[in-house]
Amino acid sequence: MKIISTNLAQPKTILWRGREIQTGIYKEPVEESLLLQKEAVAKDTVIDRKHHGGEFKACYLFSADYYDEWKGFYPNLNWDWGMFGENLTVQGLDENKLCIGDIFKIGTALVQITEPRQPCHKLGIKFGHHKVIKEFIAYGHPGTYVRIIKEGRVKKGDYLELQQKSKSTLSVQQYNQLVNQKEKNLELVKLAVANDSIREEKREKLKKLL
Secondary structure (H helix, E strand, O other): OEEEEEEEOOOEEEEEOOEEEEEOOOOEEEOOOEEEOOOOEOOOOOOOOOOOOOHHHOEEEEEHHHHHHHHHHOOOOOOOOOOOOOOEEEEOOOOOOOEOOOEEEEOOEEEEEEEEOOOOHHHHHHHOOOHHHHHHHHHOOOOEEEEEEEOEEEOOOOEEEEEEOOOOOOEHHHHHHHHHOOOOOHHHHHHHHOOOOOOHHHHHHHHOOO
């Protein structure tokens, strides 16, 4: 897996249901390396701290492999890396092969896979149609957030080097399915509850299903 773009956003004001709100989803490629910090990427814009940033969502990775297909879905948009709000666009990222808890070295940083991205209304605003939220979920390749175990710099051309495989077999793809399915797979619920790379509040909520 190789970083092919590093992306940052400046605050952007958009109109949502008759009121102005700010967002950091409009990320654009930058030539500089990114400093991955414990709660966020340095110099990036994170407005909604309740749903973005923080220990378990400090940096968002999305696969470059799916861009061409999405361009076919929305050919009239102005496409560039960072379109999905990711800080790192990664060639070869496969949610089926990444497990929650895997630890990777990227540049001088050490990161841990934590959870798939769940789209919000701001993605719909960016794509010009809110149907993209359901399409994104159905597409099944949400990318992944990471926790920063060791702060460091990441640049275009760096590779993700596996340092430690998770003890859990729960993949990013399986966790994404679990979060979005109405009828929960209890075997996946058990895997999620036992995985301390998932936020405690998420695991406590899932425990109630067992």
